[in-house]
Structure formats: C-alpha cells, structure tokens
Amino acid sequence: MAEVYVAGVGMTKFGKSSQTLTELFCEAAQRALESSSVDVEALYVGVMNPEEFTGDSNIASQITDALGLTGLPALRVETASSAGAAALHAAFHAVASGYYRNVLVLGGEKMTHLSTSATTRILAEVIDREERRCGATMPALAAMITERYRKRYRLSRSRLERILCRVAIKNHRNGAANPYAQFQNPISEKAYFSSKLVATPLRLYDCSPITDGAAAVVLTAERTDVLVSGIGHGTGPLSLRERDTFTSFRATQIAAARAYRMAGISPREIDFAEVHDAFTPFEIITSEDLGFFPAGKGWRAVEDGTTAPDGALPINPSGGLKSRGHPVGASGVAQVVEAVWRLRGASEPKPKREPRRALAQSTGGLGSNNFVTILERAGAPRPGQGAAPVPAPAVSHAPQSKKDATPPPPSDEGKIETFTVLYVTPDGFLPPLALALVRDRRGALLMAQGEDVGHLRIGREVFLRQVEGVYYFTVKSHLKKVREGLKRLLRGLPSLRRKGRQGQGRKKTV
C-alpha cells in the first residue's frame, strides 16, 4: 500500500453563515488547494443530508462545477454524522491504491437556516425507527447511555454533573482560542448549571450546537510533513436495543484497533486527540474506547486535568464539536484539519511538548458508524516493538441469521435498563417525556414511553403495555403507591358517605 500524506488543509469559520452549502464547500476547498501545491485529480465529498437540509441533490457534481473543476471524478460519501471521515477514508484508499496521486476531500453541512425542531427531526432520522416512534431523539439516547455509565461506574448524580460540566468548560475554553470555532467565549460553572435540561442528565451545554461550515483536506502520494499513518472503520448496532453494552461504542473500538495496528502503535503513542463530543459524556466514553484510559476511568482524566490542553493527553484542544460547532458532515474532516494545524505547531492553546502523533475519531449516528484516523509528523521516531496490540471486539464476517421472524409474545413486565426524561421533545410529544429501555421477561430490550416522569431508577420493575406498536411503562412501586392511595381513598369513602347521611337533616344553603 502506498503511503498517503496531507498536502494541504482549510476550513470555513464554523457558526451561522449566510453562504449556501455549495459556497461553504468552495471556500474550504479553495483554502486547502491554496495551501497545497498540487493539482487534484478527484473530489470526495462528505455530507450527511443535503437533500433534506438544503434541498441539494447530486451534490458532488454541483460542487465540482462551482469550483470550476468540471470533468474531474467526484463522489459523495455518507455515514450519517461521520460522513466527512468516511469521505476521507474512501479518498485514502484511492490514493493508497495508486489510482490517484492527489485528491480533494471535503466535508460540510448547512443547518442553521432551519428551525431547531426541523433540524432535530432530520438528525433523529439516523436513529432506529422504532426508538424514534417512542419520541427518542439523539440527545435522548445519549442521555440514556450517560445514565447507564453513571450507574455502572457508581458515580453520584452530583459528581457526574460536575464531570460533564468540566468537559463543557474545558472545550469552551479551548474553542475560545480557536478563531474557527462557533463559540468564542469560555463558559462558567454557573452558566453550565443554569443552562436548560435537554434530557436528564444532559443540559444544553452538554450538547454540540447546530452549525454551518465546511472543511477540506488534500491527500497526496507525495511525501509531505504529515503522514496519514493509520485508518480504521467499524459499525455497531443502529438500535440501542440490539447492543451488548451501553457504556462503550463497539464501532469505535473496532476502528481504533484497526488504525493502531496499521500505524504500528499503541494508544500511549498518541500526543493529542480530536474526538466526537457531540455530547460531553461521549468524549469520556470515547477516550476509553480509544484505549487512552481503562473502561470506567475516563471521567477521572477529566477531573485530574489529564485531557486539558496542558495535560498529558489533550483531548479536543480545538474546542471539539461542543465549542467549534458540529455541521454534521463537516466534523470528520474538520478534526483532521485541526490536528494537522496542531501537529504543525500553528494552533492555540500551545501544548507542553511538541506533538508528533494525533488521533481523530468521528461518530456516525448514535455510535453506529465510526472512524479513527491517525496522523503523524513525517519522520516521527517509530515506537519499539513493545507497542501492545489493542484488542478489538469480535466481529462476524459471515451473515448471521437474524432472530426468529416471529418473536415470542411480548411480556407485560420488565426492568429498567436505563432511562431519561426529555425536556426538549420532538414534534408531537409534550415535555417532560419519560423514556426507558426496558428488558422484558423474555430478555428482550424494548424502548418504552413512561406514564409518569417520577420514580425512575435503573433496575426498577415496570409494567408494560403496547398500544398501536408503541410500548408504555409504569413503574411498579409507583403503581403500588397509586393503589395504596386509592385504597386509602376508598377506606375514607364510607365515612364520608356516613357523614353525608348524618348531614341529611341539615338545611340546604344556596
């Protein structure tokens, strides 16, 4: 396989833009082309859903025309919110094969012109259809993953909140030093805790914003100062209900193992990382999936400052998706742009030691289609033979027959595996909306809507009923309380009646 280098990079300022999607792509492309001295032979465009966001179809041809590069091969690649990284990897293969010597990779999206509810709806289309039917959104599922992580690693609610707040504060502070970031101001602890709840325990400041922007990278077979030394890609179940774990992303673990093996390094050799913090807890979980910290210990690295810009392993020194912004198709390319700038020493805040190796990690959907890219300064000393291989989860390469087409009849009882209360609901659902992932008596996982937002706890027993294909749950202890209340009321009734009879002789007053 031929070695693949980065010839040039560029991006637009991220944020709310008055430019069209094609104009954003062109601005990023022209910057990357100007910063490299090569003529490109093909275009790879990563974009998630221009059809619905901006009504643009045949986007690869549109951009090629707009750039005045008509004639060159151009294609669009899509894997939900990791589309930019997917385009980069497809372009990598084309250069590594020797078919092209120089290619232009673009990632971009335009989202801010739509209402938040329209954007949320389009973004939610990438999650499982049945989970969506219950009212689940991206933040809802992220929140359920967070609650499960908290429970599994025995963090108190207040401690978890303080950890997430630290991630948000760190990334906003980093973004404030990045002129391309959407948010240019640090945030305070007070601001974090006064920001509105989106889906318990996630607040507005735990979620990446809605953003316009584009980023570009020119890949080349010619030797430059930055080598793409490892790439890896993996998938995980689209649906939460099909997962064997909620506290890590298998897709990231698979992608990381492959990328480390290709680069011939272990996670210890990475000097900084740009990871997909669409939600603050995902930065922590991903830092574990990438092998930087053991499972369940990533939060400590936030508490002790390891992932701060002056720490031993800076994470998201650019501000991450949280503060740089998240034009979905752009983020996977923007991470690589930021990493290249930092490897070249051109970014603030400055790290303690000169970085030699960077890792970029991009997540598609709710962790269903993830990518890892390792970049290194050309000529960086290779690690010794001691680089411990990173184990990857087992993956089947032969199609598995799916479970029975006719599952056993659904059970009407189960246990909460994780839950959230949604305060920002999709159209057609009133807040607050309780959602729980329930394991029923058959052992199957179901997404269910709660009839009450209180009394929720992992492990609680619930009653289930299905109405028109949607499951509803009622917490048993809650039901017991309601029943006892009713009993008390009933016990009181005869005396009331008696009182009523006693009063029959009284005069009626008007």
Next chain:
Amino acid sequence: MAEVYVAGVGMTKFGKSSQTLTELFCEAAQRALESSSVDVEALYVGVMNPEEFTGDSNIASQITDALGLTGLPALRVETASSAGAAALHAAFHAVASGYYRNVLVLGGEKMTHLSTSATTRILAEVIDREERRCGATMPALAAMITERYRKRYRLSRSRLERILCRVAIKNHRNGAANPYAQFQNPISEKAYFSSKLVATPLRLYDCSPITDGAAAVVLTAERTDVLVSGIGHGTGPLSLRERDTFTSFRATQIAAARAYRMAGISPREIDFAEVHDAFTPFEIITSEDLGFFPAGKGWRAVEDGTTAPDGALPINPSGGLKSRGHPVGASGVAQVVEAVWRLRGASEPKPKREPRRALAQSTGGLGSNNFVTILERAGAPRPGQGAAPVPAPAVSHAPQSKKDATPPPPSDEGKIETFTVLYVTPDGFLPPLALALVRDRRGALLMAQGEDVGHLRIGREVFLRQVEGVYYFTVKSHLKKVREGLKRLLRGLPSLRRKGRQGQGRKKTV
C-alpha cells in the same frame, strides 16, 4: 495496484416489489455472498436518495445490521443515478490498495410505492435548479438533447422515430429473455408508436420505468474467473446551459478514456456492453462516447443490427435500463452483475461468439457523473501493442474562476439551440409545456418556457422576457404571424364599422 476480481454476484428480480428497501438489499447481498466463497470485510452501498424515496437515513448501518454483519465497516456512496457504479469504484480502490481483500458492493433503490409525480420530482432534483424552475424534468432535458442530435446529424423526424423505436424493441426483446427484468414481453412497432408522448420526440417507450430492486457484487483480491481490468470516472456540467456540446456526454468520454487506458485496450476489444439507456437516445449517444462508433454514426449501428444480441457488438443484451428496469441506485451494480453472468456464458440470448471482454457504463443525473467499468474473463489474451489510445476531452485540474459574478444584463432576443414540448409535466405546470434552450445575444444559454408550443425549430429567433427569475420565449416568426393577423383584422375593421353604420337602421334582434 493489486488486481481486483469478481468473486460473486446476485440481484433481486427488478419491478414492483412489496419488500422494503433494506429487504431488497439483503436479498441481493445474500445471493452474491452465497455465490462467492469468501468472507467480506466491508460493505459499500450505492443508493441515490433513500431519505426522500423511503425515509431511510443512515442506510449503510441499517443494511449491515439487517445482514447480521454488524461491526464491519460500511459506507454509502452517491452520485445521483450512477450511485451503484460509484460504490463499486470506491470498493475497487479499497481492494486495489490492499486495505481489504474482500468487499461487498450493493446498489439499490425503492421507488414504485410513490406516485409518478412524486418520483418525477425526486428524480428531477438531480438536475440544475434554474432549469428545474422552468419546468424541466429528466425526460425534458433528454428530449432536448435528442432533438439537437437529430438536427446535427440531419435525421428526419420520422427516421429518428424509427431508430428510437428500434432501440426500444431490441431492449424489450432482450429483457423478455431475462428473468430478472421488469418487463417480460417484447413490444411491437405499433405499441411503440401508440405509446404516449412524454416530451417530444420521446414517448413512454423511450423512457426507462420506475422500479424497485437491488444488485450485489463481491470484489476480491483473490484470482477468480472475472477480472475488473479497467475503471474510469468523470464529470460533466450539471446544467445544460454550461455545456460545450449537447450531442455527447463529456463525463462518459473522460471515464471511458481512463478505463481503456487502465485495461490497455481499445473499444474494438469490447465484446458487448451494458450502457445507461435511461432514455433510448442515450444508448446511441453513449455508444459513440465509448468509441464504439464515430460521433453521429451510432444510430446506423441500431439500424443495421450491429448492436442486436446476434450482432458484432451487442449493446444491452440484458434489456438495459429500458426493459430490466431502473431502480436508480441499483443500475450501476446490476449492469456489472449482468455482464459477469454473460461472460460466464449463463445468459440468454446467446451471442454468436463467446464474449471475453465486457463494458458497463453508468450515468449520474443528466450525464453529469459517469462511470465506465471493464470486465474480462481471467486469462483472456491481451491485445497487441496496437490498441489505439482513446482521446479524452481536456480537463482542468486547477480551479477555474467562474464567470463574472455580475453578468451583463440579459438580452431580450436570442435563438433556439434546442427545444421540447413536454406532455408529462411536473406539479404546478400544465401540459403541453414548451421548453427551449436559447442562446441570447450575449452568447449565454438560457432555459426558457414557451408561450406557444407551435413554431418551434432549432435556429429560430425568439423574443425573451424574464418574469420573477423565469425566462419566457416567443418565436419571432410566430409573432410576425400574429402581428399580420392583427393587421388584417385592423384593415377589416373600418369596413366592418362602415357595415355597422350601414346597418344602423336594422331592427335589433334579441
């Protein structure tokens, strides 16, 4: 570059299906996997617009889960109606680079559940926005290209109609022998000429149908009986108004030159071809762009039977898009499936001599993003050094500054470059609708709506006016006739008046 072979192929029956898009993909995938003895490492999915056709987002992850292959890298590739071919080429690069040894390529689309008007609207999104605003659809632009071809190569209207009819009859007869084809019956000349006009001169039987279906190919680095010996990809302007020719597709010429060079052959070495006959005239134009026949001579090959299944160079022996059907994202992969079957001798109708080399050509949008794939039976004798290189149109590899942002004021006169009368119009437009590509006095091309459907001819002078961003044309000769009619009327008026005065004494009748 490592050699890339075909390990297995499979497809669903094309037509109207009750299966979901994912089920169609799975059926095709399972057939391809069963027919190959390898375990695949990654999935490449070609599909044009599942977001709007079926409401499916994050489709690569969906299919991976449905196949029980969760964990494997999976991505979606899109280039409008050539998406399947685009996925195949991206997968080719991945195997040629040595990164993967075996990959699964899928192409598919589900369209028949929508109304014809909804489907037409989604398909029309791939053409230029301004041309669409005038009421242009895919058949409208294809018709305008056809009219220009007729005029340029001096074919009478009736001769052109007979030629297109022969393409339709040939492809329907071929499809009748193909159990996977949507249409299983030959059509008669009478049926062709009694089918309704869609956009002059194209009739319903000149247009590929609306179809559901999926196709799959397993590519491998292991030697098999079929080698992918050449691939090429090119783009052309999205908009007709930006083209330097209407009678050929630059994107195909670029793709073909690259594929022939890679395979080390000339068009003479191709034994049969599957080409993108979304419209019957495109089969003829494409056969010229591929270098099979000189420009303007492709129609002769139809007339003299050269492209019939028993001719010297069978084209679309499978029935082509015309008769096999055209589930847009599927067609680019289906062509390769058909070509592999035929190279292996497993298809009807049987050719005169055993084929050794096949070519598949796929068109994205209105010829804006096209692919050529050359397949050969492993061990086929290489041609001598005499293989003449195929010239490719010049392509700029450095961005061209676009024309002035502020063009000169539009002229109010021009000449018709080509035209059509649309009898099947998009929503909001009443048939018949005249559309013309007009070159105005500045030399710029404009798409304009006609105020009358008569008096249309290439080269005719027209008046132009612009109302709310849409151009309208009136044929000058037509205007002259109207003016003369008015003059005649005016000349007649005094005598009428006189007559009227003379009659003043008459009684009024009620």
